[in-house]
Amino acid sequence: MSVASDQLIDRLTSELGTDSVITDRATLEAHAVDGLVPRAVCSPGDAAQVAAAIRVCGEAGAAIAPRGGGTAVALGNVPHRVDVVLRTDRLAALVEHDDANLTATMEAGMTLAHLQTHLAQRGQLLPLDPPRPDRATIGGIVAASTNGARRMFYGGVRDLVIGMKMVLPGGEQVKAGGKVVKNVAGYDMCKLFVGSLGTLGIITEVTCKMTPLPERALTIIARDGGSTAEGSGAFRLIDALFASTLQPSAIAVLSPRAGELVRAGGPGVATAVAVEGFTEAVDRHVRDITGMAAAAGLSAEVLEGPAHERLWAAVADFPRSREGEALVRLTVPPGAVATAVDALSRVDDSPVYVAHAGAGTIWIGVEAARAATVFAALTSVAGAQHGHAVLASAPPEVKRGLDVWGSPPPALSIMREIKQRFDPQQLLNPGRFVAFL
Ligand SMILES: Cc1cc2nc3c(=O)[nH]c(=O)nc-3n(C[C@H](O)[C@H](O)[C@H](O)COP(=O)(O)OP(=O)(O)OC[C@H]3O[C@@H](n4cnc5c(N)ncnc54)[C@H](O)[C@@H]3O)c2cc1C
Numbered sequence: 413m414s415v416a417s418d419q420l421i422d423r424l425t426s427e428l429g430t431d432s433v434i435t436d437r438a439t440l441e442a443h444a445v446d447g448l449v450p451r452a453v454c455s456p457g458d459a460a461q462v463a464a465a466i467r468v469c470g471e472a473g474a475a476i477a478p479r480g481g482g483t484a485v486a487l488g489n490v491p492h493r494v495d496v497v498l499r500t501d502r503l504a505a506l507v508e509h510d511d512a513n514l515t516a517t518m519e520a521g522m523t524l525a526h527l528q529t530h531l532a533q534r535g536q537l538l539p540l541d542p543p544r545p546d547r548a549t550i551g552g553i554v555a556a557s558t559n560g561a562r563r564m565f566y567g568g569v570r571d572l573v574i575g576m577k578m579v580l581p582g583g584e585q586v587k588a589g590g591k592v593v594k595n596v597a598g599y600d601m602c603k604l605f606v607g608s609l610g611t612l613g614i615i616t617e618v619t620c621k622m623t624p625l626p627e628r629a630l631t632i633i634a635r636d637g638g639s640t641a642e643g644s645g646a647f648r649l650i651d652a653l654f655a656s657t658l659q660p661s662a663i664a665v666l667s668p669r670a671g672e673l674v675r676a677g678g679p680g681v682a683t684a685v686a687v688e689g690f691t692e693a694v695d696r697h698v699r700d701i702t703g704m705a706a707a708a709g710l711s712a713e714v715l716e717g718p719a720h721e722r723l724w725a726a727v728a729d730f731p732r733s734r735e736g737e738a739l740v741r742l743t744v745p746p747g748a749v750a751t752a753v754d755a756l757s758r759v760d761d762s763p764v765y766v767a768h769a770g771a772g773t774i775w776i777g778v779e780a781a782r783a784a785t786v787f788a789a790l791t792s793v794a795g796a797q798h799g800h801a802v803l804a805s806a807p808p809e810v811k812r813g814l815d816v817w818g819s820p821p822p823a824l825s826i827m828r829e830i831k832q833r834f835d836p837q838q839l840l841n842p843g844r845f846v847a848f849l
Contacts, residue, residue, distance in 0.1 A: 413495055414473040417451040420495070423472065424454050427464040432456060432502070445477050445485055446808035448494040455499045459577060459585055459616040462498070466614065466839075467583035469496055475839050478610040480521060480552030483544045483732065486805035487556055488609055488844035489816050500551050503616055506530055508591070515574065515591055517619040520551025536622040539566035541724065543732040551615040557607030558804075560728050561662035561686070564746070564770030566623060570606045575619035578605060580612075581835040591619055604830070610841045611849060612834040626688035629661075630716040631723055632698060634705035637680040644681040645708030647750040650769050652704040653685070654746075658697055662686040664727050665753065665767040670777070673764070674726035683710070684723060730766045731775050731804065738783035738806035740790050742774040744799030749774065755793040759786055772799070783810045791818050817846040 413420065425433045434440075434453045443453045451474070456462040469476050474495035479485065500521030507517040511534045518527055524538065524545040531537050541560025542548040554576070559568040566572070575589030588601035605612060636644050646665050653660065666674060666682045676682045683705075687697040698714060705712040715723055731739050744752045749769045756763040756776065764777035778786045787803045794801040803816035821827065824847055831838075831849045843849075 413475075415471075420468070420472045420474055421452050423468045424452060424465060424496070427468055428454055428456055428461055432461070443479065443482075443497040443499075445494045445497070446490040446811065448491060450477065450494050450497045452495070453497045453499060455502045457502045459503070459579060462500075462503070462579045462614055462616055463583040463585055465496070465498055466579055466581060469839060470581060470583065470837060473837060473839070475842050476614075477841055478551075478555070478614050480549030480555075481523060481544065481547030483542065483548050484552060484556045484558070487558070488841070489814075489848055490808050490811050490843070491841055492838070492843035492848075498614065500549060500614070500616075503551075504549075507617060509534065510591065511536060511622070513592060514622045514624075515619055516622055517575070517591065517617060518550055519617055520554075520615045521549050524548050524550065524553065531622060532625060535625050537625050538572065538620055539623050540569065540572070541728040543729045545728075550618050550620075554606055554615055554618055555608060555610045558741075559771060559773065561664055561724060561768050561771065563768070563773075564663070565659065565661035565688070568771075570603060572620045573602055573606055573618060574621055576602055576605060576615055577617035578613035578615050581837065581839055585616075586613075589619065609845050611831060611845045612840065614840075626690075628691045628694045628716075629686065629688040629720060630694060630698070630714055631720045632685045632687070632701045632705065632712050632714055633676060633678075633682055633723075634685070634701075634708070634710040634712045635678055635680050635682045636710045637678075644683075645705075645710045646681050646683045647753075647769075648708035649683055649685075649701075649705050649710060650750070652708065653701070656700065656704070658700055659689075660685045660697065660701070660770065661688040662724070662771075663769040665749075665765075665769055666727075667763055667765045669762065669764040670730060670766050674723065674730055674766075676723060676726075684727070686720070686724065727766060730777075736780065736807065738778045738780045738787075738810060739804045740776045740778060740783075740787055741802045741804040742776065742790060742794045742799060743802075744772050744774070744794055744797040746770060746772040748772070748797035748799065752793055752797050752799070755796075756790075759789045759793065775804070780807050780810050784814060787814070795819075815847060820847045 475493035503521035
C-alpha cells in the first residue's frame with residue numbers, strides 16, 4: 413500500500429460516512445480471509461459508493477476482498493493481501509420482478525432466502541441451493557458459481573444469470589447482459605464474471621431467470637444397508653434412471669457417514685432422488701422410481717414436506733459441515749460418477765462424500781492433516797475421468813503453497829491477460845484464483 417492505514421481509513425470515511433467504515437479489532441478479525449486480517453471493513457450503500465471505495469483503494473494501492481454473506485470466504489487460494497473487506501450487505505434491495513417474463517433483478521447483497529420469500533409470494537423461485545441461503549448473497553453465489561444438487565434439472569448459476577451491473581477496479585460502473593434472455597450483441601461479459609470470484613470487479617446488481625414453484629416436491633430415499641456405493645445398488649438404480657425418460661430434479665448418493673451428517677436416517681449408502689413438478693408427474697415418478705429401486709435390490713421410502721426440505725437443506729450444507737477440516741470438490745462427467753466414487757475407497761477406506769450423480773459433482777470430506785495428499789490423489793482420480801478436482805475449503809496452513817484450483821487451465825495465458833486488463837494493480841482478491849491470479 414502506498415499510504416498509511418489511517419489515511420486510507422480517513423479517505424474511505426470521507427467517501428462513505430463514519431457508519432460505513434469499521435476498524436475495531438474484533439470486527440476486523442471476524443472478517444479475516446484465510447487468517448489475513450484487513451485494516452478496514454466498509455459497507456457502501458449503493459453502486460456509486462462501491463465505485464468511490466474502489467477508487468480510494470486504487471489510489472492507496474489497497475487490496476480489496478469483496479464479501480457477501482461470508483459463507484464461502486474459504487473458497488480460493490490464500491490471498492496475497494487483504495487491506496479492505498468490502499461488504500455488499502447494504503446493497504440488498506429487489507430492483508424489479510417481472511413475474512410475467514419470469515425474471516427478477518436484485519442488488520448483489522440480497523440474500524437468497526430473502527429473495528425466495530418474495531418470489532414464493534408470486535409462485536416463483538430461483539432454483540439454486542447454496543449452503544446457508546439465509547446468509548449467501550446473490551452476488552456471492554454468482555461470483556463463486558458453485559452449483560448445488562438441482563443443477564441437473566434447472567441448470568447452474570451460469571445458465572440462470574442473464575444480466576448484471578459491476579464496478580471495475582478503476583471505479584467504472586458497467587452493465588452486461590440485460591433484463592431478457594440474450595438481448596445484447598458481442599461477447600457475453602456476464603459469463604466472464606460468473607465464477608470470477610471477485611477478481612475482475614464487484615458485482616452490484618444481478619438479473620436472473622426464475623422458475624414457477626413446483627406443484628409438488630418430494631424425495632425417494634433408497635438404500636440396502638450396503639456400506640460402499642459399489643457394493644450397494646445405488647448406481648444400478650441411477651443407471652436405470654438415466655436410461656429412462658424420468659426427470660428427477662436431483663440425485664445424491666450419500667456415503668454412510670455423510671448420511672449420518674445430513675440425518676438421511678438408516679445405515680449404509682443412501683441414494684436420495686428428488687422429484688418436483690405437477691402432481692400427476694410426481695406420482696408417476698414415485699411409482700416408477702420405487703419400482704426401479706426394488707429391481708436394484710433397494711428399499712425405498714418417500715419424504716415429503718418439511719422432511720424433504722430438511723434433507724436437501726442439510727445436503728446443501730454438507731460442505732459447510734466440514735469447518736476446520738478440508739473439502740475436495742470433484743467434477744466429472746455424470747456417467748463417470750460411479751467410477752470416481754468407487755476410486756474414493758482406494759484413497760480413503762471410509763470416504764465421507766455426497767455425490768450429485770446428475771450434475772457430476774462430488775463433495776468429499778477429508779481430515780485437514782491428510783488434505784494435501786488426498787487432494788493430489790483425487791486430482792488424478794478426476795483426471796482419469798476427464799474431470800477436475802478443487803480443494804474447496806481447508807485451513808490456510810494446509811492451503812499455503814498449494815494451488816487449490818488444481819492443474820492450471822489450458823487458457824491460462826489469456827486469463828492472465830484478462831486479469832491484467834481488468835485489474836492492472838492486482839487489487840481485487842489478489843492471488844485467490846486459478847494459478848494465483
Ligand atoms: C466448500 C463450499 C461448498 C459450496 N457448495 C455450494 C453448493 O453446493 N451450491 C452452491 O450454490 N454454492 C455452493 N458454494 C458456494 C457458496 O456457498 C455460495 O454459492 C456463495 O458463494 C455464497 O455467497 P456469499 O454471499 O456467502 O459469498 P461470500 O462467501 O461472501 O463470497 C464468496 C466469494 O465471492 C466473492 N464475492 C462476494 N460477493 C461479491 C460481489 N458482489 N462481487 C464480486 N465478488 C463477490 C468473495 O470475494 C468471495 O471470494 C459452496 C462454497 C464452498 C466454499
